[in-house]
Amino acid sequence: MKKGLAALLFFVMWFALFPQTGQAAAGGTSIYLDGNKLELSKNGQVQNINGSVMIPIRVVVEELGYVVDWEKKTRTVTIQQQDTVMKLVVDQSTALVNGTKIQMPVAPKLVSDTVIVPLRFLGEQMGLSVSWDNQLKTVYLVTPAGGNGGETSPGDGGDGDTGTPPGDTDSGTQPGQTDNLANVGGISFSDNRLMIAVDQNVTPNVFTMANPQRVVIDLPNTKFADTFSSGYHLDSTQNGFIDITEYPEVSKVRYSLYNNNPSTVRIVLDMNVVKMGELINENDGLIILDLNKEVSIPGSNGKKLVVIDAGHGGKDPGAISVTGKKEKDFNLAVTLKVQELLKKETNIDFVLTRSSDTYPSLSDRVKIANDLNADLFISIHANAGSATASGVETYYTRSESLALAKVMHKYLVASSGLTDRGVRSKSLHVTRETKMPAVLLECGYLSNKSDNAKLYTEDFQDRVAAGIVKGIKEYLGLQ
Numbered sequence: 001m002k003k004g005l006a007a008l009l010f011f012v013m014w015f016a017l018f019p020q021t022g023q024a025a026a027g028g029t030s031i032y033l034d035g036n037k038l039e040l041s042k043n044g045q046v047q048n049i050n051g052s053v054m055i056p057i058r059v060v061v062e063e064l065g066y067v068v069d070w071e072k073k074t075r076t077v078t079i080q081q082q083d084t085v086m087k088l089v090v091d092q093s094t095a096l097v098n099g100t101k102i103q104m105p106v107a108p109k110l111v112s113d114t115v116i117v118p119l120r121f122l123g124e125q126m127g128l129s130v131s132w133d134n135q136l137k138t139v140y141l142v143t144p145a146g147g148n149g150g151e152t153s154p155g156d157g158g159d160g161d162t163g164t165p166p167g168d169t170d171s172g173t174q175p176g177q178t179d180n181l182a183n184v185g186g187i188s189f190s191d192n193r194l195m196i197a198v199d200q201n202v203t204p205n206v207f208t209m210a211n212p213q214r215v216v217i218d219l220p221n222t223k224f225a226d227t228f229s230s231g232y233h234l235d236s237t238q239n240g241f242i243d244i245t246e247y248p249e250v251s252k253v254r255y256s257l258y259n260n261n262p263s264t265v266r267i268v269l270d271m272n273v274v275k276m277g278e279l280i281n282e283n284d285g286l287i288i289l290d291l292n293k294e295v296s297i298p299g300s301n302g303k304k305l306v307v308i309d310a311g312h313g314g315k316d317p318g319a320i321s322v323t324g325k326k327e328k329d330f331n332l333a334v335t336l337k338v339q340e341l342l343k344k345e346t347n348i349d350f351v352l353t354r355s356s357d358t359y360p361s362l363s364d365r366v367k368i369a370n371d372l373n374a375d376l377f378i379s380i381h382a383n384a385g386s387a388t389a390s391g392v393e394t395y396y397t398r399s400e401s402l403a404l405a406k407v408m409h410k411y412l413v414a415s416s417g418l419t420d421r422g423v424r425s426k427s428l429h430v431t432r433e434t435k436m437p438a439v440l441l442e443c444g445y446l447s448n449k450s451d452n453a454k455l456y457t458e459d460f461q462d463r464v465a466a467g468i469v470k471g472i473k474e475y476l477g478l479q
């Protein structure tokens, strides 16, 4: 496939890998596509540059059959797959995906006739599930049609959900950041309870994932205490695990420094049953996930389940406003206000894809909603464009989302008081890959002085949050 095109260029993808060691060799790294190991040609081998594993997209492009074009003059790579068109320019960290500017963790580079681009970024934009097994040094790519529930991954822990996510090129914690981080001093599992010792207040984000069944606990703004490795298994890449044999519901507890910026410790319980447990966090230094408590998984109680997705977060600021504010902060503020309103709704259950400044990947966000069989998915964003563009837009991808888009847009226009820029169809990862009606709301333009002045006010955010909840209720017939 596409071998002629490939003569022009070799792609290599970024894959952040050994954030602690920086320049570890990646010679033993393998790539599996839908469970099949890719044979890498001599000039398509995985590389590691500055702590990021670079993998040969050329191989993936050939295997996946994407259409690739390389314009030498402008140093632009165009990658097309079905209705997604991605333009990447060497040394520019902003990509154009279907005309929308998206920030990449690192800019594509030209290294001796080879264009290198970020793997996770490309994979997710193209709807692939991308994961990394740090122990096996293996990248797993799963196409939407090719996945069979994660069983294709050889070895243990192939889901990669505790690996350091690609895209983080930082080596270790930034100077000056250390003081603000909570230290995870210990993790233990006994009496069917997970216990996490921390030295500062932490607000965990708990969610479940299926196939295989897991409970994931993200601890934002945390790191492992310096003394942690003396008491617990922790390898040089800040990954470790505890085998659980005495409690039949859990097979393993895995933990890792999941992200460097913001520093996030992730703990994953590999479950033998579908269960989430109750989180007990009294900010007394001990966070407990109690599996003895029968807390049903959201949506399994007959209520309608809504997933609210605050766009971007963590290392991904989203758009930057004319006054230097970050889109991710607007998205989260509105999302938390929506949460407060949804708590009052007796017939609606909800799950947030993030409730603090963290960055779940696009495929994580989709997976949360799909695994839970959510009834609705609503992603909250703000837009950027020319200085004169102003107003609100509602995006959807699949036709079954149109009715939801129309209802949500009606309330978005009314509650924001901004110009109606219409309901629009676009291939966006989160609205395309979700399996339930899904929309992405652009609640105004951060690049517009007038819109921007409103978006960060409590009043505007309160009104938009109320509008979103009204839209949800109308669509679900819960008025």
Ligand SMILES: [Zn+2]
Pocket: 311, 312, 318, 319, 327, 381, 382
């Ligand atoms: Zn956005």
